Amino acid sequence: MILVFLTLLHLPVASAAEPVVPVASAAVAPDIISRYEAIRVALVADDVTAARANAGELAAASGNDSSLASAAGAVEGAADLPAARSAFGELSRLLVTRIAAGNPRPKLFAYHSPMFLGYAWWIQSKAGIANPYMGQAMPDCGEEMSLKAAAK
Numbered sequence: 001m002i003l004v005f006l007t008l009l010h011l012p013v014a015s016a017a018e019p020v021v022p023v024a025s026a027a028v029a030p031d032i033i034s035r036y037e038a039i040r041v042a043l044v045a046d047d048v049t050a051a052r053a054n055a056g057e058l059a060a061a062s063g064n065d066s067s068l069a070s071a072a073g074a075v076e077g078a079a080d081l082p083a084a085r086s087a088f089g090e091l092s093r094l095l096v097t098r099i100a101a102g103n104p105r106p107k108l109f110a111y112h113s114p115m116f117l118g119y120a121w122w123i124q125s126k127a128g129i130a131n132p133y134m135g136q137a138m139p140d141c142g143e144e145m146s147l148k149a150a151a152k
Contacts, residue, residue: 028098031061032068033106036095037125039075043088043132044139048081051088058091067094085133089119096121100151110150111142121150 035058042050055075062068071091078084099105109127113120116133124130129142 028095028102028106030106032058032095033099033108033123033125035061035072036091036123039072039088039091040122040124040132041130043081043085044130044135046081046135048078048084051084052076052078055084055087055091081135085116085135086118088122088132089116092122093119096123096147096150099123100147105147108147110145110147112145112150113142115141121145123147123150 035054038054039051039058042048042054052075055072059069059072059076062072071087071094074087075084075091078087096110099108108123108125110121110123111129111131113122113131113133115138120133122132127144129140129144131139131142134141
């Protein structure tokens with residue numbers, strides 16, 4: 001009965017072979033990833049001003065995605081570099097979870113900073129550790145991880 005009703009409304013019907021994908025696991029747009037990457041690079045350089053500016057651009061580009069806008073807005077509104085790094089952790093958590101659940105996944109590298117308290121994973125487009133949580137104090141600190149491990 002429900003199947004007939006959905007068919008009459010011309011709504012897609014998921015079959016057992018086609019799992020329903022939640023909105024949160026939809027593919028992350030390349031421009032969002034590049035804006036995130038700009039925030040990460042600024043934090044590696046200990047440049048809180050650039051991190052805030054790039055976070056503002058990401059928030060503006062997030063469209064109707066209030067979770068993404070809020071996470072980016074927290075980086076933009078951070079009082080100082082430690083607060084920006086903490087907020088970046090929550091932004092990373094959101095994007096890592098979405099990218100790990102998405103299909104297809106963009107080619108990204110996931111890393112973990114064992115010295116940072118809080119969500120200490122991040123993604124970047126090129127191989128080689130450039131730690132946004134430790135910045136210039138320890139830019140090479142971290143280890144490569146799988147996106148699956150980072151999304152937990």
